[in-house]
Amino acid sequence: xxxxxxxxxxxxxxxxxxxxxxxxxxxxxxxxxxxxxxxxxxxxxxxxxxxxxxxxxxxxxxxxxxxxxxxxxxxxxxxxxxxxxxxxxxxxxxxxxxxxxxxxxxxxxxxxxxxxxxxxxxxxxxxxxxxxxxxxxxxxxxxxxxxxxxxxxxxxxxxxxxx
Amino acid sequence: xxxxxxxxxxxxxxxxxxxxxxxxxxxxxxxxxxxxxxxxxxxxxxxxxxxxxxxxxxxxxxxxxxxxxxxxxxxxxxxxxxxxxxxxxxxxxxxxxxxxxxxxxxxxxxxxxxxxxxxxxxxxxxxxxxxxxxxxxxxxxxxxxxxxxxxxxxxxxxxxxxx
Numbered sequence: 498x499x500x501x502x503x504x505x506x507x508x509x510x511x512x513x514x515x516x517x518x519x520x521x522x523x524x525x526x527x528x529x530x531x532x533x534x535x536x537x538x539x540x541x542x543x544x545x546x547x548x549x550x551x552x553x554x555x556x557x558x559x560x561x562x563x564x565x566x567x568x569x570x571x572x573x574x575x576x577x578x579x580x581x582x583x584x585x586x587x588x589x590x591x592x593x594x595x596x597x598x599x600x601x602x603x604x605x606x607x608x609x610x611x612x613x614x615x616x617x618x619x620x621x622x623x624x625x626x627x628x629x630x631x632x633x634x635x636x637x638x639x640x641x642x643x644x645x646x647x648x649x650x651x652x653x654x655x656x657x658x659x660x
Numbered sequence: 661x662x663x664x665x666x667x668x669x670x671x672x673x674x675x676x677x678x679x680x681x682x683x684x685x686x687x688x689x690x691x692x693x694x695x696x697x698x699x700x701x702x703x704x705x706x707x708x709x710x711x712x713x714x715x716x717x718x719x720x721x722x723x724x725x726x727x728x729x730x731x732x733x734x735x736x737x738x739x740x741x742x743x744x745x746x747x748x749x750x751x752x753x754x755x756x757x758x759x760x761x762x763x764x765x766x767x768x769x770x771x772x773x774x775x776x777x778x779x780x781x782x783x784x785x786x787x788x789x790x791x792x793x794x795x796x797x798x799x800x801x802x803x804x805x806x807x808x809x810x811x812x813x814x815x816x817x818x819x820x821x822x823x
Contacts, residue, residue, distance in 0.1 A: 510717075517717040519725050524715055552687055554673075554680040554759070555820065561762045562682050562729025569724045596717070599724045602767045609820065657718065657772065 504589030505531035506578040514596050519570035530567065532574030539575035539620040543567060545612050558609045564644050565604050568634045571618040572648025573597045576630035579622040597650035598657065610643040628652040667752030668694030669741040677759050682733035693730065695737030702738035702783035706730060708775050721772045727807050728767050731797045734781040735811025736760045739793035742785040760813035761820065773806040791815040
């Protein structure tokens with residue numbers, strides 16, 4: 498492993514929570530979104546390949562559900578990395594980060610998002626309650642703003658998935 | 661083809677707009693969501709298989725981006741099928757339906773959505789402008805409400821994807 502590896506918050510998720518198709522490092526088929534710090538903002542970078550897996554109604558553009566997935570996972574990852582820092586830790590520290598789930602997701606689609614171009618999701622996190630984060634997200638294709646989103650993420654209940 | 665086939669609006673999309681990973685009938689890898697009438701509401705039925713393609717962070721539940729995709733495609737399909745009916749046509753009539761794109765998408769996640777269970781997205785469509793539809797969506801796993809959504813869909817501009 499390179500000395501200068503930039504750790505993402507998903508690198509530190511416990512194994513039993515690392516299966517998300519969007520951002521789970523253990524999901525062999527998934528996108529493997531990785532969320533890192535960029536100054537005081539959060540960043541997830543991804544390049545959708547030119548294939549049908551991401552196609553919109555018209556070939557050459559990604560489908561809306563993919564953009565929603567990117568914003569969703571970037572939102573929960575941003576909430577986790579921000580709460581982790583508030584607790585005194587950074588990705589790669591070996592400490593288990595707090596996990597968040599999405600309470601609500603909003604996406605405004607501004608223009609068609611091309612395939613084969615590097616996408617950047619940039620987030621600003623605001624703690625609106627000790628267990629609730631608001632993440633404002635902008636998605637750029639190269640330098641063109643294609644979508645804006647807002648994620649309300651809440652600390653994962655201990656009972657999650659066991660009801 | 662069976663005499664009693666229930667046509668979905670996506671069956672009538674023109675070929676060049678039928679590639680969406682969510683609802684495009686020509687995308688060989690996609691979900692193939694199909695939106696039909698159920699009385700005066702719209703219905704899309706889908707059973708996420710028990711595989712990593714749909715996994716949430718915890719195995720056994722679908723990921724939020726999949727739910728967002730279902731609501732997104734159900735929203736644009738519902739807008740299309742409703743406008744088509746207003747124009748005097750039903751799916752399977754042979755007339756090309758109007759195509760809509762998503763302007764905005766909102767999802768409230770109410771509880772974890774299980775894999776391996778039939779999901780139903782049920783929509784109510786309201787025309788809020790001749791070129792803009794609001795679709796309220798509820799997603800049920802069997803009979804349990806798991807998510808609610810709202811899609812604002814606008815008539816696809818002629819320049820879409822050509823800017």
